[in-house]
Amino acid sequence: MVLDQVPRVIIIGGGAAGFFGAIACAENTNGDVDIRIFEKSSKFLSKVKISGGGRCNVTHDLVDSLSFLENYPRGERELIGPLTRWSQEDTVWWFREHGVDLKTEEDGRIFPVSDSSQTVIDSLTSAARNGGVITKENFHVNQIIKSDDGGFHIYVNGEEKPIEVDFILIASGGIRSGSSRELLHSVDHKYSYPVPSLFTFEIKDNELNDLSGLSVDHADVEVSSLGIKNSGPLLITHWGLSGPVILKLSALGARLMEKINYQFTIRVNWLGDTWTNDRLRQVIDSRRDDRGSRIVEKKSPLKEMPNRLWKRICRKTGIKNGLKWSELTRDSIIKLINHLISEEFEVTGKSLNKEEFVTCGGVKLEDIDLRTMESKIVKNLFFAGEVMDVDGITGGFNFQSAWTTGRIAGEEIARRCMT
Numbered sequence: 346m347v348l349d350q351v352p353r354v355i356i357i358g359g360g361a362a363g364f365f366g367a368i369a370c371a372e373n374t375n376g377d378v379d380i381r382i383f384e385k386s387s388k389f390l391s392k393v394k395i396s397g398g399g400r401c402n403v404t405h406d407l408v409d410s411l412s413f414l415e416n417y418p419r420g421e422r423e424l425i426g427p428l429t430r431w432s433q434e435d436t437v438w439w440f441r442e443h444g445v446d447l448k449t450e451e452d453g454r455i456f457p458v459s460d461s462s463q464t465v466i467d468s469l470t471s472a473a474r475n476g477g478v479i480t481k482e483n484f485h486v487n488q489i490i491k492s493d494d495g496g497f498h499i500y501v502n503g504e505e506k507p508i509e510v511d512f513i514l515i516a517s518g519g520i521r522s523g524s525s526r527e528l529l530h531s532v533d534h535k536y537s538y539p540v541p542s543l544f545t546f547e548i549k550d551n552e553l554n555d556l557s558g559l560s561v562d563h564a565d566v567e568v569s570s571l572g573i574k575n576s577g578p579l580l581i582t583h584w585g586l587s588g589p590v591i592l593k594l595s596a597l598g599a600r601l602m603e604k605i606n607y608q609f610t611i612r613v614n615w616l617g618d619t620w621t622n623d624r625l626r627q628v629i630d631s632r633r634d635d636r637g638s639r640i641v642e643k644k645s646p647l648k649e650m651p652n653r654l655w656k657r658i659c660r661k662t663g664i665k666n667g668l669k670w671s672e673l674t675r676d677s678i679i680k681l682i683n684h685l686i687s688e689e690f691e692v693t694g695k696s697l698n699k700e701e702f703v704t705c706g707g708v709k710l711e712d713i714d715l716r717t718m719e720s721k722i723v724k725n726l727f728f729a730g731e732v733m734d735v736d737g738i739t740g741g742f743n744f745q746s747a748w749t750t751g752r753i754a755g756e757e758i759a760r761r762c763m764t
């Protein structure tokens with residue numbers, strides 16, 4: 346840093362983590378630092394805009410920090426410290442202070458009361474503007490070169506003349522593109538290989554796909570070959586299965602599933618684990634006793650099971666149209682129960698869920714000092730957000746890690762600028 350000169354901070358990436366880092370730096374330096382956000386595209390905060398179906402699921406209402414951490418398949422242990430320093434409660438507080446009223450939905454997801462991500466964008470852009478942060482769109486950082494004075498030369502948009510800076514925060518998002526990885530090479534940082542997370546399962550089964558749009562609230566889904574299972578709402582789509590339980594499984598198994606080319610068997614309990622074999626047997630026996638003359642296929646005896654799905658399961662188990670409860674054989678009862686709580690499907694691929702999609706993989710956390718987000722390899726270089734090897738399941742956890750890491754990096758850069 347040149348003495349008597351205002352410190353120069355460049356934030357690479359105008360997403361959630363970049364903006365939060367820039368704002369934190371500005372809030373703690375009272376306009377005494379030159380802070381600039383360089384964004385390669387023509388739009389800042391474009392993922393915030395489309396996030397949560399246009400509503401932006403800002404964070405999640407899980408105050409117990411251990412339960413919160415369980416939602417990060419990558420970063421669960423490493424985020425313990427950072428989330429203590431900037432928690433979901435801090436995020437809620439910050440947004441309320443900056444004009445965004447938030448509400449918590451039944452499942453714990455937190456959204457702006459306006460149900461519009463634009464409210465979040467307006468709040469971030471005005472906080473940045475008020476803090477004197479300069480924003481530059483169409484500024485693609487191609488390369489970073491360390492200079493001898495501890496600062497950097499950065500090259501933008503292929504130009505030959507570099508820009509000199511004192512501190513850099515890399516908040517460039519998921520590293521699936523080659524150019525993102527090039528940037529990391531230029532600062533000697535290793536990364537774990539990027540693969541998709543938060544995708545849905547492709548299952549080619551016409552009878553299932555015909556039920557597209559149907560959902561059950563509490564399914565258990567298990568991929569026994571990979572040793573993972575999860576529970577939650579399950580949605581049938583025209584290409585297979587989706588919904589929170591599938592997205593969570595895809596996050597938990599992101600790497601393993603990529604290795605086996607997204608081809609594996611899943612076992613679905615359509616009713617959730619409260620429905621045991623014995624309990625189902627009792628329901629079926631009582632139907633046989635009390636309503637023996639009624640047609641089995643006609644109406645689901647379980648409120649958890651939509652009628653159309655029930656009909657499909659009856660057909661699958663060979664229960665013919667017109668068969669009465671009293672005519673059910675022992676063999677078809679066993680098959681019926683088996684399909685209800687343990688139906689198998691072959692997954693043949695993944696379909697990206699356009700609603701929510703993150704990268705598993707990023708800058709290795711062992712090379713980052715997680716108390717400050719500074720690189721352990723290059724002094725004065727910081728990281729925040731999805732560029733790091735941290736990713737969460739759906740529900741606001743990915744933005745929370747962007748707010749947390751951006752905040753911590755921005756505060757530390759401010760502290761260093763002021764000393």
Ligand SMILES: Cc1cc2nc3c(=O)[nH]c(=O)nc-3n(C[C@H](O)[C@H](O)[C@H](O)COP(=O)(O)OP(=O)(O)OC[C@H]3O[C@@H](n4cnc5c(N)ncnc54)[C@H](O)[C@@H]3O)c2cc1C
Nearest residue numbers: 358360361362385396397402486517518730731741743744
């Ligand atoms: C459709 C969708 C919906 C989502 N919904 C939610 C949700 O509701 N809740 C939630 O928690 N998470 C959600 N996520 C995930 C969440 O959006 C991301 O985890 C989060 O945006 C990561 O923030 P970031 O700032 O690290 O990266 P990004 O938001 O990706 O921002 C990085 C920015 O850096 C820019 N950049 C990259 N390289 C360079 C370069 N070399 N020079 C200059 N600029 C560069 C990129 O153009 C980009 O604008 C969603 C994701 C998607 C795709």
